[in-house]
Every structure is written in structure tokens, then in C-alpha cells.
Amino acid sequence: MAQIRIENVRKEFGAFTAVQSSSFTVEDGEFFMLLGPSGCGKTTTLRMMAGLELPTSGQIYIGGEEVGMKRARERDIAFVFQMFALYPHMNVRKNISYPLVSQGMKKADVAARVAEVARILRIEGILDKPVGGLSGGDRQRVALGRAIVRNPKAFFMDEPLGALDAEFREHMAGELRALHDRMGATTVYVTHDQLEAMQMGDKIVVMNHGVIEQFGRPQQIYDWPATKFVAKFIGSPSMNFLEFEGMIGVGGDSIDLAGKKVAVPASHEGRAGTLTLGVRPEHVRFVDDSSYRGRVIAVEYLGTTQIVTIDTPNGEIKARTPSTQAARTDELVGLDFNERTLTLFNAETGRALVSEANEGVLRRG
Amino acid sequence: MSSFSVTEPSAPQKWFAGTLVVLYAVITILPLLWIIGTGFKSPSDAIAYPPKTFFEPTLEGYVNLFTTRTRVSEEQLKEMGEPKTWYERLVRKDGLIIAGPSRFPERFYNSVIIGFGSTVLCIVLGTAAAYAFSRFKVPLKDDLLFFILSTRMMPPIAVAIPIFLMFRSLGLNDTHAGMILLYTAVNLSLSVWLLKGFIDEIPIEYEEAALIDGYTRFQAFYKVVLPQAATGIASTAIFCLIFAWNEYAFAVLLTSGTAQTAPPFIPTIIGVGGQDWPAVAAGATLFLVPVMVFTILLRKHLLRGITFGAVRK
Numbered sequence: 001m002a003q004i005r006i007e008n009v010r011k012e013f014g015a016f017t018a019v020q021s022s023s024f025t026v027e028d029g030e031f032f033m034l035l036g037p038s039g040c041g042k043t044t045t046l047r048m049m050a051g052l053e054l055p056t057s058g059q060i061y062i063g064g065e066e067v068g069m070k071r072a073r074e075r076d077i078a079f080v081f082q083m084f085a086l087y088p089h090m091n092v093r094k095n096i097s098y099p100l101v102s103q104g105m106k107k108a109d110v111a112a113r114v115a116e117v118a119r120i121l122r123i124e125g126i127l128d129k130p131v132g133g134l135s136g137g138d139r140q141r142v143a144l145g146r147a148i149v150r151n152p153k154a155f156f157m158d159e160p161l162g163a164l165d166a167e168f169r170e171h172m173a174g175e176l177r178a179l180h181d182r183m184g185a186t187t188v189y190v191t192h193d194q195l196e197a198m199q200m201g202d203k204i205v206v207m208n209h210g211v212i213e214q215f216g217r218p219q220q221i222y223d224w225p226a227t228k229f230v231a232k233f234i235g236s237p238s239m240n241f242l243e244f245e246g247m248i249g250v251g252g253d254s255i256d257l258a259g260k261k262v263a264v265p266a267s268h269e270g271r272a273g274t275l276t277l278g279v280r281p282e283h284v285r286f287v288d289d290s291s292y293r294g295r296v297i298a299v300e301y302l303g304t305t306q307i308v309t310i311d312t313p314n315g316e317i318k319a320r321t322p323s324t325q326a327a328r329t330d331e332l333v334g335l336d337f338n339e340r341t342l343t344l345f346n347a348e349t350g351r352a353l354v355s356e357a358n359e360g361v362l363r364r365g
Numbered sequence: 366m367s368s369f370s371v372t373e374p375s376a377p378q379k380w381f382a383g384t385l386v387v388l389y390a391v392i393t394i395l396p397l398l399w400i401i402g403t404g405f406k407s408p409s410d411a412i413a414y415p416p417k418t419f420f421e422p423t424l425e426g427y428v429n430l431f432t433t434r435t436r437v438s439e440e441q442l443k444e445m446g447e448p449k450t451w452y453e454r455l456v457r458k459d460g461l462i463i464a465g466p467s468r469f470p471e472r473f474y475n476s477v478i479i480g481f482g483s484t485v486l487c488i489v490l491g492t493a494a495a496y497a498f499s500r501f502k503v504p505l506k507d508d509l510l511f512f513i514l515s516t517r518m519m520p521p522i523a524v525a526i527p528i529f530l531m532f533r534s535l536g537l538n539d540t541h542a543g544m545i546l547l548y549t550a551v552n553l554s555l556s557v558w559l560l561k562g563f564i565d566e567i568p569i570e571y572e573e574a575a576l577i578d579g580y581t582r583f584q585a586f587y588k589v590v591l592p593q594a595a596t597g598i599a600s601t602a603i604f605c606l607i608f609a610w611n612e613y614a615f616a617v618l619l620t621s622g623t624a625q626t627a628p629p630f631i632p633t634i635i636g637v638g639g640q641d642w643p644a645v646a647a648g649a650t651l652f653l654v655p656v657m658v659f660t661i662l663l664r665k666h667l668l669r670g671i672t673f674g675a676v677r678k
Binding site for chain 1: 571575576577578579581
């Protein structure tokens with residue numbers, strides 16, 4: 001197992017820049033998520049780490065060794081493809097043993113390794129079946145088997161659950177995470193599903209348009225998004241943006257939102273002009289005597305909670321409140337926000353203003 | 366899958382469809398059966414009018430195909446004593462003796478060498494080119510592919526004279542190498558395009574998986590891509606072989622002695638000792654065998670291969 005370090009890696013396809021100078025470190029044994037919408041460069045980044053693409057510039061270190069220009073087979077890593085890419089002309093056993101055969105391992109040792117992997121993945125029963133007739137879950141397990149059989153330095157997975165049914169995906173996600181915890185293998189996992197990333201990852205890199213937007217633990221990224229893109233991409237419903245003209249000075253701890261003074265974490269950056277207040281739906285509270293009021297335009301009942309859509313002077317927002325709290329369409333409600341969890345964004349650049357609450361998180365990225 | 370409703374056809378529909386298929390099969394296969402039959406007729410039965418459907422089978426046609434014969438006087442015939450073999454006896458009936466073997470086996474062998482040689486070359490070159498076009502960034506890829514296809518846009522025979530002149534000055538006239546080269550050149554565009562289609566359908570992840578599993582690009586190609594492309598290779602090989610095997614015009618023009626193939630040879634049989642239709646038919650029958658065997662061996666692949674691209678997995 002190994003630490004993986006990416007330094008100023010950049011990838012261009014002709015005139016198109018798929019990945020702009022990116023750096024991050026995957027610690028030994030981490031379950032690391034590359035998250036972003038399709039076309040954001042996350043898969044390209046992973047493929048460069050695996051050696052399936054060569055970076056235009058920059059360095060990639062696996063276990064301290066610079067491998068940026070090395071071939072995939074010289075990197076000692078395993079890759080799980082979205083479509084599994086099981087060799088269709090071989091049975092399960094041959095598929096799993098294939099990486100060992102290439103190393104010239106003795107037949108008896110190969111058999112022992114395959115048996116052990118089959119036991120770990122509970123696929124002993126299907127070893128002699130052709131891969132064509134397998135269910136999605138079994139194919140997934142065989143693909144994992146082919147990856148772990150070699151004890152590689154790292155596992156790279158490109159949306160490995162993307163081809164599975166929704167209900168089975170969750171089960172498999174749990175299995176994957178459990179497998180990772182048991183083996184302690186460095187894993188880099190590409191996904192566009194923010195829930196999957198939050199649920200499974202130790203750390204997440206959020207990418208957009210080839211740029212790393214933020215890097216951190218799931219909770220940090222959820223609570224303190226570095227950009228409006230991250231705020232919008234993570235969480236469902238996503239973070240509310242209240243745009244307003246105003247100002248905040250260095251050390252300032254409140255803003256003026258349509259006449260209401262809203263307390264925010266003390267800012268370390270001053271700015272005047274168009275600002276955006278970011279507030280998660282669960283941090284919107286109904287307070288009858290608040291001067292900041294909005295009209296309820298829709299209520300979605302979700303069991304224990306409900307999503308209330310409110311028309312405010314600064315645009316539509318969604319609030320997640322307990323279902324026990326009455327909310328009727330067309331009702332006027334007073335609103336308040338949990339000051340400990342608010343983020344101010346520069347509306348033009350989309351970047352979060354550094355405050356006492358998020359400085360620790362933002363500095364890391 | 367199509368969106369047509371799947372209902373059991375009614376009995377008259379089935380009957381009608383069945384009749385059509387049988388009728389088509391009969392129409393197609395009848396001339397073939399007639400040729401095979403003619404091969405076993407005696408020369409007089411072969412030209413009898415009205416045509417004879419039932420006749421006494423004889424191997425005369427095959428004997429004539431494989432031998433050359435000369436006419437001798439009756440005295441000479443008597444001097445030679447009793448014929449020693451069954452085929453000599455057949456020939457003696459007409460007052461002939463066997464002068465030696467014919468050139469048919471040689472021509473047939475030429476056909477095999479040239480047909481299969483050009484097919485193998487077409488497949489090797491075609492697979493390599495198709496793989497490169499399918500997987501790598503080739504400069505001017507689309508233009509090159511169009512250029513390759515454009516070589517098929519005129520009938521090859523249109524350039525027969527330039528090719529004849531070129532072959533003459535290159536010393537390729539009437540050589541196996543020349544004919545293999547020519548048939549390969551004609552078939553290569555078909556082979557590249559067909560094979561590119563097949564290789565495009567093979568997900569690139571298989572090779573990438575192999576590359577990561579510790580194999581070189583070439584190992585990944587022949588251990589993973591080739592088995593996947595077997596269907597395409599088989600059907601492409603059949604198309605190439607059938608063309609090279611049946612080609613007549615170039616063979617007439619460019620071969621006469623050493624490298625002459627069977628198609629230009631078979632009609633020449635007719636000139637030896639009268640109109641020997643049974644021998645011609647026998648030659649045609651034997652000529653069918655290799656392509657038939659090859660096609661039957663690969664037919665499982667062929668059926669899947671011809672419909673390639675029609676059904677997505």
C-alpha cells in the first residue's frame with residue numbers, strides 16, 4: 001500500500017484542457033473520492049494516476065516513486081472499470097488469475113491466491129462459470145477480485161457502481177467500504193454521485209471544468225464549501241443562495257439582508273458589492289417574530305422532515321424542517337438562519353469569503 | 366429489440382413463407398446440382414436433348430479432368446493388351462489412351478496458394494490497420510479511411526491494363542507473389558473497413574484492463590482483442606477468400622503458366638478432345654469444395670459476423 005501524490009498535473013487534449021494544474025495527496029490506506037459532474041476531468045485524473053493517459057505536465061508519485069510517464073503495468077496498481085471489463089472469453093477463475101499469470105506466478109500459487117480472493121468476496125461457487133451469464137453484483141465482485149488478487153499498491157475505481165441497479169448499488173457500496181476497511185488499501189474512487197462520495201469517502205476532491213474546487217473530509221466540504229459550485233453540487237436539496245448588495249468588513253460578523261441584521265461567522269476578508277449568503281436548508285428556521293419574511297409556495301412531505309419552498313425578498317429558498325412544524329402554502333413566515341453555519345460568497349467569483357469558521361477548511365484545499 | 370408486436374403467424378402465412386424459402390433454395394441450388402450431376406454424366410448424356418435428369422453415372426468426367434489422352438490406332442490398342450486400371454478401361458472405350466496427368470491439380474494448387482495466401486495477408490494487414498485506426502490517434506484518420514474506401518469505388522478491372530504493364534516491368538506477371546499481392550490490394554479496403562467496425566465494437570476497457578494487469582500493448586492485442594474479434598476476422602476472411610477464389614478476369618490476363626489459377630483453366634478443358642462438358646463440370650464441382658469447407662467451418666462466426674452492428678449488446 002502506498003501514498004499517492006499528484007503535483008501540478010495537467011492534461012490537454014489538443015486545444016481542450018481536461019485537467020488544469022492539480023495537486024493533492026492521497027494518504028496511505030485512505031478511501032479517496034474524486035467527485036464532480038461528467039466532463040469535469042475526474043476520470044482523466046484517475047486515468048493519469050493509473051497510467052492509461054500520460055499527463056501533459058506535472059508529477060505523479062505512487063509510494064514515493066515518480067510514475068507520471070511510466071506504463072500502467074509498471075505502476076503496480078489495480079483498476080476497476082465502470083463496465084467491469086471482465087474478459088468475456090474467459091471464465092471467472094481465469095479472469096481473476098489473469099493478473100497473476102502475467103507475473104509468471106506458479107500455477108499452485110495462483111490457485112491458492114484465487115481461492116483466497118474468492119473466499120473474501122464469497123464467489124467460490126461461480127469460479128468456473130463464464131462471465132457472460134453473471135448478475136451485475138457478481139460481475140462487480142469478479143472485477144474486484146481481479147483487482148485485489150495481486151495485492152497492488154493502490155486501487156483505482158472508475159464509477160464501479162454506476163452500472164448497477166439503484167437498490168443494489170447501496171448494498172455494494174457498503175460491501176466495498178467494508179472490503180476497504182478490512183484490507184486497508186489505498187483506494188481512489190471516481191464518482192459523480194455526491195451521496196456515494198459522502199457515504200464512502202475518507203476524503204473528497206471536488207472537481208469542475210478540470211479545476212479542483214475543494215479538497216477535504218466529507219463533513220468539512222458539506223459544512224464549509226469553498227465555492228458556490230461545491231455548495232450547489234453537494235447536498236440535496238442543495239445549499240440556498242441569497243444574493244444581496246451589501247458589504248462586510250474584516251472582522252465583521254453581521255450583514256444586512258433586506259433590512260434584517262443577520263449574524264455570520266466573523267469574516268477575515270472584506271468585500272463590498274454583490275454578495276451571496278449560502279445557507280443549508282436544514283439551517284433555515286421559522287421564527288414568528290423575525291422581520292425577514294417569506295411566502296410559502298410549496299411543501300414536500302418526506303416523513304420525518306419536510307422541504308418547504310419559500311419566496312423571500314432575495315429569491316426562492318428551500319428549508320428542511322421537522323414535519324411536525326405546520327407550514328401551509330401561501331402562508332407568510334418569519335425566517336432566521338443558524339449563524340454558526342453560514343458562508344458568504346463573492347457573487348462574482350463564486351469563492352467563499354474566508355471567515356473564522358471556514359478558514360481551517362479552506363486553507364487545506 | 367424491435368417494437369414490432371410479436372404474434373404467432375397464422376397457418377397460411379407460415380405455409381406461404383415456407384414455400385417462398387423452399388422455392389428460393391431450389392432456384393439457387395438447382396444449377397449447382399445440375400453441375401454436380403453433369404460431372405458424373407458421359408459426354409453424350411451431357412449434351413443429350415431433351416436434357417437427361419436420370420442417367421447412368423460414370424467417372425469419365427473426373428478421369429478426363431485429371432488426365433490428358435491421345436488417340437491411337439486399333440492395332441496399337443491391341444498391342445498394348447488389357448487395360449490395367451479402371452480409369453484406363455474407361456478411356457479405352459473411346460479408342461484413347463492416357464498420355465499423362467493433366468495440369469488441373471497444379472492449377473487447383475495455385476488457386477489454394479493464391480486464394481488463401483491473399484486472404485491471410487489481407488487479414489493480417491487489415492487487422493493491424495483496423496486496430497490502429499480504431500485505437501490510436503492517426504493523423505488525417507478520416508481522410509485516410511476515405512482514401513482506403515475509395516479504392517473500391519471503381520471496378521478493379523478498370524485498371525487492368527496499367528496493372529498488366531506494371532506487373533510486366535516488375536516481373537510479377539504469372540507469379541504467385543504477384544497474384545497474392547494483387548488480390549490483397551483489391552481486398553484490403555474491404556478488410557480494413559469491416560475489421561475496423563468489429564474492433565470499434567470491442568470496448569477499449571478490455572485492453573486497458575490487460576495493460577494494468579501487467580501485459581504489454583501487443584500482448585493485450587493478441588490475448589484480449591483478437592479473441593474478441595474472431596467473429597469479424599472469420600467473416601472478413603470468408604469475403605476475402607471468396608473474392609480471390611472466384612476472380613477470373615485478372616487471372617486470365619496476368620497468369621498463363623506457372624501461376625494460373627483454376628478459374629481460367631477450367632474453361633480450357635473444353636478444348637481438349639471435343640466438348641468435354643462432364644470434365645468441366647467435374648472441375649467446377651471440385652473447385653467449389655475448399656470455399657464450401659472453409660465457409661462451413663466458420664459459419665457459426667459468419668452468421669454472427671454478417672449481422673454485426675445490428676444488435677447492440
